[in-house]
Amino acid sequence: MALSQLPKFTHCPPSLYNTHINLPLLTKLKLPTLTRLKSTLTTTEPIPITEAHNFLTPQEETQTQFSLDKLFIPPDTEVSINENSGLSARILKGSNIVLSKYARNAQVVQAEFIKSSVRTEDCPSDGLPEFALVGRSNVGKSSLLNSLVRRKKLALTSKKPGKTQCINHFKVNDSWYLVDLPGYGYASAPQELRTDWNKFTKDYFLNRSTLVSVFLLIDASIPAKKIDLEYASWLGQNQVPMTLIFTKCDKRKKKRNGGKRPEENVNEFQELIRGFFETAPPWIMTSGVTNQGRDEMLLHMAQLRNYWLKH
Numbered sequence: 001m002a003l004s005q006l007p008k009f010t011h012c013p014p015s016l017y018n019t020h021i022n023l024p025l026l027t028k029l030k031l032p033t034l035t036r037l038k039s040t041l042t043t044t045e046p047i048p049i050t051e052a053h054n055f056l057t058p059q060e061e062t063q064t065q066f067s068l069d070k071l072f073i074p075p076d077t078e079v080s081i082n083e084n085s086g087l088s089a090r091i092l093k094g095s096n097i098v099l100s101k102y103a104r105n106a107q108v109v110q111a112e113f114i115k116s117s118v119r120t121e122d123c124p125s126d127g128l129p130e131f132a133l134v135g136r137s138n139v140g141k142s143s144l145l146n147s148l149v150r151r152k153k154l155a156l157t158s159k160k161p162g163k164t165q166c167i168n169h170f171k172v173n174d175s176w177y178l179v180d181l182p183g184y185g186y187a188s189a190p191q192e193l194r195t196d197w198n199k200f201t202k203d204y205f206l207n208r209s210t211l212v213s214v215f216l217l218i219d220a221s222i223p224a225k226k227i228d229l230e231y232a233s234w235l236g237q238n239q240v241p242m243t244l245i246f247t248k249c250d251k252r253k254k255k256r257n258g259g260k261r262p263e264e265n266v267n268e269f270q271e272l273i274r275g276f277f278e279t280a281p282p283w284i285m286t287s288g289v290t291n292q293g294r295d296e297m298l299l300h301m302a303q304l305r306n307y308w309l310k311h
Contacts, residue, residue: 135217137183143288
């Protein structure tokens, strides 16, 4: 059955919360707002939005590329379309994300590895906000993490998929965390290990009160994978805030070999999940090789983080 023909459900079957998700059970989802536990940290005065102009989609392009239903509009942000002036907001390049007043203090000054954990309760307990990176094995997660902090060996990369087996916390600017989670879908890993990774990763998603958002990495150099669609569905069903990060956008397939450009695969993935979400999930196109999307990811993290800290 084609994904576009799958039935839509108005309620989530109880079995979805503790079992493997089948695509026919996908339901129309409403992305959650950021209502995690309040932190005691305070924020500084916002920098002018114009300082981020290099990372914004030109105004004339937003008129033709986006409609309101395809945009991710951050909380506490108003957007409208006027016949004369067009869209009343700016959008981050290579994404559908509207820039909000909370996009400040996005730069990375320092980053350091803190600890590895195999249980959620063993993770850092200092109450700092965190963003978790997860994706299929060999999706380029470690390379992207290193690109974000501009350190080649902060997260060790490997030619053998499935090397990350713990919840790895990296503290950024001594004020928030990037979290590297085990990859999924690596068939060569022992079944017992795959089961354990799946269990403690899901436990982390459901019980980590300081988790601001999960960044689900999708390989844009290949067509959409069923397992990625299932993972996105599970996060949505369980009301876990999610951003789609399309990786390897620097790779260009040759048309004569039947390959598609990254932009085509990105559009295809969005079309496959669009019917099952009431609001468009935020997404960003990236490359760990060229650093495409690095600044956009940091600005997106900053505005989510600063909103979370305030509320």
